[in-house]
Amino acid sequence: MSAQIINGKQISDTIREEIKNEVAALREKGVRPGLAVVLVGEDPASQVYVRNKAKACEDLGFYSEVHRLPAETSQADLLALIERLNGQADINGILVQLPLPKHIEEKAVIDAISVAKDVDGFHPISVGNLMIGDDSLLPCTPAGVIELLKRTGNSPAGKKAVVIGRSNIVGKPVSLLLLRENATVTIAHSRTPNLPEVVREADIVVAAVGVPKLVKKDWIKPGAVVVDVGINRLDTGKLCGDVDYDEVAEVAGWITPVPGGVGPMTITMLMANTLKAAKTAHGIG
Numbered sequence: 240m241s242a243q244i245i246n247g248k249q250i251s252d253t254i255r256e257e258i259k260n261e262v263a264a265l266r267e268k269g270v271r272p273g274l275a276v277v278l279v280g281e282d283p284a285s286q287v288y289v290r291n292k293a294k295a296c297e298d299l300g301f302y303s304e305v306h307r308l309p310a311e312t313s314q315a316d317l318l319a320l321i322e323r324l325n326g327q328a329d330i331n332g333i334l335v336q337l338p339l340p341k342h343i344e345e346k347a348v349i350d351a352i353s354v355a356k357d358v359d360g361f362h363p364i365s366v367g368n369l370m371i372g373d374d375s376l377l378p379c380t381p382a383g384v385i386e387l388l389k390r391t392g393n394s395p396a397g398k399k400a401v402v403i404g405r406s407n408i409v410g411k412p413v414s415l416l417l418l419r420e421n422a423t424v425t426i427a428h429s430r431t432p433n434l435p436e437v438v439r440e441a442d443i444v445v446a447a448v449g450v451p452k453l454v455k456k457d458w459i460k461p462g463a464v465v466v467d468v469g470i471n472r473l474d475t476g477k478l479c480g481d482v483d484y485d486e487v488a489e490v491a492g493w494i495t496p497v498p499g500g501v502g503p504m505t506i507t508m509l510m511a512n513t514l515k516a517a518k519t520a521h522g523i524g
């Protein structure tokens with residue numbers, strides 16, 4: 240048996256088309272969603288992601304502003320910019336690209352973003368809303384994982400899901416979203432005894448642990464859905480996930496590749512969040 244591939248690029252393109260059409264209709268009514276992206280420093284990977292976000296805005300008809308600040312920008316100056324963007328009516332979403340330079344406290348920056356414009360879904364109030372099941376802007380990568388499952392007919396309802404990883408950005412929120420979708424969820428991590436045995440119980444495995452090729456073929460129940468959130472760069476320069484793709488694909492029912500699986504969904508869900516924030520700001524559906 241060989242797993243069916245979950246093509247994140249293709250699913251992401253479909254969602255972008257849906258968003259583009261909705262934005263075109265909104266613009267007819269005089270509403271244009273706006274996203275501000277803030278980059279501090281010159282991290283090469285972050286520069287690529289920020290460029291891709293600005294390009295997505297252009298392609299889908301959003302207004303966008305990119306604020307590129309030098310690495311030595313003070314925390315006070317960054318907070319002042321966020322405060323200004325919080326008050327700007329043409330901006331519906333604010334994203335500060337992570338990681339930030341060491342002298343800036345990430346939490347202070349996330350806390351300063353208005354909850355209504357928190358399109359990353361990282362603000363403590365957004366996290367609390369997710370926890371209690373209130374409507375909120377959902378963190379992009381976890382929301383992308385749920386979209387990939389649903390759009391390939393792999394509804395989590397009634398399934399056993401094991402999430403490997405407990406980070407605030409992926410592991411914990413994706414677990415809460417799977418629970419919200421009526422899966423029975425186990426969160427496993429580096430201190431979980433008998434990890435392969437725990438994972439073998441799962442109908443859905445989400446790997447978000449940051450260890451290249453950790454998940455092996457004999458950890459997987461035949462036919463299980465395997466979603467790999469890991470992005471690890473090997474010494475060869477090649478990207479790989481947290482799942483040993485070649486061997487796991489022999490037993491899984493469905494599998495996401497790296498690259499081209501979860502990765503492309505992150506920016507797409509950011510655009511979906513910005514659209515949602517704009518509609519809320521204008522009192523639309």
Ligand SMILES: Nc1nc2c(c(=O)[nH]1)N[C@@H](CN(C=O)c1ccc(C(=O)N[C@@H](CCC(=O)O)C(=O)O)cc1)CN2
Binds near residue numbers: 379500501503
């Ligand atoms: N404020 C934020 N900062 C960061 C986030 C985030 O969601 N919000 N996530 C990452 C970076 N990131 C977006 O910002 C991101 C990472 C990876 C991809 C992606 O499409 N990956 C591709 C591979 C790309 C490659 O070849 O390098 C894939 O997996 O297919 C998109 C966005 C950290 N910072």
